[in-house]
Amino acid sequence: MDLTPWGSPAVLERLGGHRNEVFRLEGDLVARRSARSILSLEWELALLDHLAAHGFVVPEVVRADGRAHVGGVVVQRWLPGNEPTDWAPVVAELRRLHELTAGWPPRPDFPGTRELLTTDRGGDVDLTAMPAEAVDACRSAWRALDGPSTVVHGDPCAANIRVDGDRIGFLDWDEARVDHPWLDLADIPGIGLPPAAHAAVNAWEAANGWLVEPHYARERLAQLACG
Secondary structure, eight states, X not given: OOOGGGTOOOEEEEOOOXXXXXXXXXXXXXXXXXXXXXXXXXXXXXXXXXXXXTTOBXXXXXXXTTBSOBTTEEEEEOOOOBOOSOOHHHXXXXXXXXXXXXXXXXXXXXXXXTXXXXXOEETTEEGGGSOHHHHHHHHHHHHTOOSOOEEEOSOOOGGGEEEETTEEEEOOOTTOEEEOTHHHHTTSTTOOOOHHHHHHHHHHHHXXXXXXXXXXXXXXXXXXXXX
């Protein structure tokens, strides 16, 4: 990872990630090499700018000579805070995200579940790599979704959330896309969504992880099969 455009800050540790290289740097910075297309990455960064302008707590991009990314590498400021213990404020902020972004343009090269009813590939999904019966089960679950499409964070797990006082921050927008808002909420406990929401998110997690997180993906497919 070439960090010279940012003054070559020292790398302190690797932060993991199944889809991208992510490193913590000196100076409370984080560097990520995105595997997305340039258009897809620029969609993500433009979204973060829009959300920050509307009061959302998201990682701030550190520009290099005015550039938000260089060769797919993005440097952002570290977002302080702790993982949530009370999910109600998190849900409220996710719902605010969904309200703000209704009608947002689709992410290039990253179809949502509605597009995947007729498209086989995009983002981390390649339905041609899955057994035909698994694809049928996923698409059946996605057909049951109804309602508006909005931006979804895509992976609002505890590790991607930072609580700092009354501020709720969201890390790692790499899987953000336009999709049904239930897909951000169905894995959060105590929401009370209908069974169709849980089926749809199990189907998404199975398809999205089939190649990059195969064991996890098959666990989620089994949950979909169990209803």
